[in-house]
Amino acid sequence: MIANTPEPPYYAVIFTSIKEEVTEGYAEMAEQMEALARQQPGFLGVESAREEIGITVSYWSSLDAIKQWKENAKHRIAQRLGYQEWYTSYRTRICLVEREYGIDAK
């Protein structure tokens, strides 16, 4: 699903990652973390796809909302496991969304 975000400005976190070949527990954790993110204050939406690399873009109302999510206790455990066990490499980019346009369906 394309995230149904509000009028800008708002924030985006672009998380790009390359996984190890074997990633036990990863899929369940990813699913749990998405469900948990959706309950966070300031959460606006999320988009995700993986082929050679994985890209997850989550949208937030403020930098403070991103900070709170980053510091969420369960999310911190997931982050640590990700960096130690599952990801070969990753990059996180914190962005201010300035403009948005598109069509929702034909």
Place this chain on the structure above:
Amino acid sequence: MIANTPEPPYYAVIFTSIKEEVTEGYAEMAEQMEALARQQPGFLGVESAREEIGITVSYWSSLDAIKQWKENAKHRIAQRLGYQEWYTSYRTRICLVEREYGIDAK
């Protein structure tokens, strides 16, 4: 490949799309457009993955570089075909990347 972008600030264009089931000519055009984008002034990198939705994030040195790429004649033809033939829905978000962190490999 995770894009090897410079120190922020720089810009990101997050392009999220859902394709029609049949998209004749799409793959060739996507490949051509990526090659063409890489030659544009101000191009910094691109990341792309598609499952249920497609996410392509391209990185640029300035808003002006994004504008020039948007107005590139060959790219305009591709955009028109995309909107008329290939995409059921899409969203383009123009973002200022404020912070970036990560690891490149273990």
